Amino acid sequence: MDKDILSTLINHLDSSGFDDLIFYLLKQEDDFYLSKRLSHIDDRIIENPPERFFQTAEAFFINYHPYSLYKNFNLQNLYLDDLKKLILKYIENRSYEMWLPVEGTRIYAISNYDSCKIGVSDKELLEFHEKELSGVLPSGFDVGIGSVSTILNQGNTNDEKYSKRVKNFFLNNDSGICINLSDDKIIASRFVAQREFDGIVTSPENIFHPVIKKVIDTDDKLVEFNQLINNDTRESVLEEFLYTYHDLFFGDKYDTLSTQVWLDFPEFDIGNKDRRLDIFMRNSISKDWDIYELKRSSVKLTKTKSDVPMFVSAVHDALTQLRNYKRILSQDKVKRKFEAKGIKYYNPQFNLVIGKKPNISDEKWNWLLSHHSDLNIITYDNLLESAKKRLDTLKSLIP
Numbered sequence: 001m002d003k004d005i006l007s008t009l010i011n012h013l014d015s016s017g018f019d020d021l022i023f024y025l026l027k028q029e030d031d032f033y034l035s036k037r038l039s040h041i042d043d044r045i046i047e048n049p050p051e052r053f054f055q056t057a058e059a060f061f062i063n064y065h066p067y068s069l070y071k072n073f074n075l076q077n078l079y080l081d082d083l084k085k086l087i088l089k090y091i092e093n094r095s096y097e098m099w100l101p102v103e104g105t106r107i108y109a110i111s112n113y114d115s116c117k118i119g120v121s122d123k124e125l126l127e128f129h130e131k132e133l134s135g136v137l138p139s140g141f142d143v144g145i146g147s148v149s150t151i152l153n154q155g156n157t158n159d160e161k162y163s164k165r166v167k168n169f170f171l172n173n174d175s176g177i178c179i180n181l182s183d184d185k186i187i188a189s190r191f192v193a194q195r196e197f198d199g200i201v202t203s204p205e206n207i208f209h210p211v212i213k214k215v216i217d218t219d220d221k222l223v224e225f226n227q228l229i230n231n232d233t234r235e236s237v238l239e240e241f242l243y244t245y246h247d248l249f250f251g252d253k254y255d256t257l258s259t260q261v262w263l264d265f266p267e268f269d270i271g272n273k274d275r276r277l278d279i280f281m282r283n284s285i286s287k288d289w290d291i292y293e294l295k296r297s298s299v300k301l302t303k304t305k306s307d308v309p310m311f312v313s314a315v316h317d318a319l320t321q322l323r324n325y326k327r328i329l330s331q332d333k334v335k336r337k338f339e340a341k342g343i344k345y346y347n348p349q350f351n352l353v354i355g356k357k358p359n360i361s362d363e364k365w366n367w368l369l370s371h372h373s374d375l376n377i378i379t380y381d382n383l384l385e386s387a388k389k390r391l392d393t394l395k396s397l398i399p
Helices: 003-011 015-028 081-093 122-133 148-152 156-172 208-229 235-244 246-250 313-329 332-340 362-370 380-396
Strands: 045-048 058-063 106-111 142-146 176-181 186-191 254-263 275-283 288-294 302-305 308-311 349-353 376-378
Touching: 003 148, 003 156, 015 045, 015 058, 015 156, 045 081, 058 081, 081 106, 081 122, 122 142, 142 148, 148 156, 208 235, 208 246, 208 380, 235 246, 235 254, 235 275, 235 288, 246 254, 246 275, 246 380, 254 313, 275 313, 288 313, 308 313, 308 362, 313 332, 313 349, 376 380
Parallel strands: 058 106, 106 142, 288 349, 349 376
Antiparallel strands: 045 058, 176 186, 254 275, 275 288, 302 308
């Protein structure tokens, strides 16, 4: 998940969601794990408390602004009146057992904009805050600022760590409900809230909220799948993974899935045995069923003889296996038995998923595929590439 997308997700948090994110991130830090909200003063104040008398403290003030502020940003638009009031509430009410904020206390204004995107440097922002807050701060108080850009750019060595923490927040903290309606179903899912609920009182310009979690989940699953297909993973593991995330790798046209489907018709089998289908899926567009037979991703697919490419025997064996399945499923007795189980098929497509595309030209590869047009040969990198394109489509829906 790149920083631009994480930044966009943070930008679209509502005030409550942004507050929860900052509190979550602070609690992950060794230096700030004791941080707590000063709810008796204001929930927007988070403090890393002193451990003994007169030890200085650090306080964090959630400085939330409407997203519209950043569409045409300049420093003159950045009003700090609410922040000033929040700091005064802290200074006037933060006392117990004779303790008061003392010289050396640092206060941080944590804002929900990305300074990299609004065209102003962190140095300019800090100088602006120091100037504007000087009238409300006691002598000796230090000022610090934080924003989306500082959250995601904690130093090159820690970038991955902080990005992962932000992703985990979005995956594990939901604050709203998204409802998708279609002719035959209603799907309710949760999402991290956006400021404006587009589509209720206005025409939606984007569908940001339904895709937030899906984008994050999808990105992680692509990485996991890439590791599986590059580590000679067992067919059973690949089958379970593809079954679980079928909409990502095969598209959302399939509405019913079955695995380990037995063809217990030895009288029609070329070897007089029972056979098993790996993945059997109903195509909701064609109203037919498709079969996917999985082989290992490490299978080398081609060899060359007299400069002519040809499939290796492992591929021919798998194709013969699929044609045997096709022969069995074409029998009327088999069709009637499957229909009684709720599986009514007509002319199913047979797909072999095997290996990765060999290092030959597209012309030669497509020439090879054309000799087996009755069956569809798909490589694992084909599946990965199509999943990446689906992810790019999802990302394009996020403003």
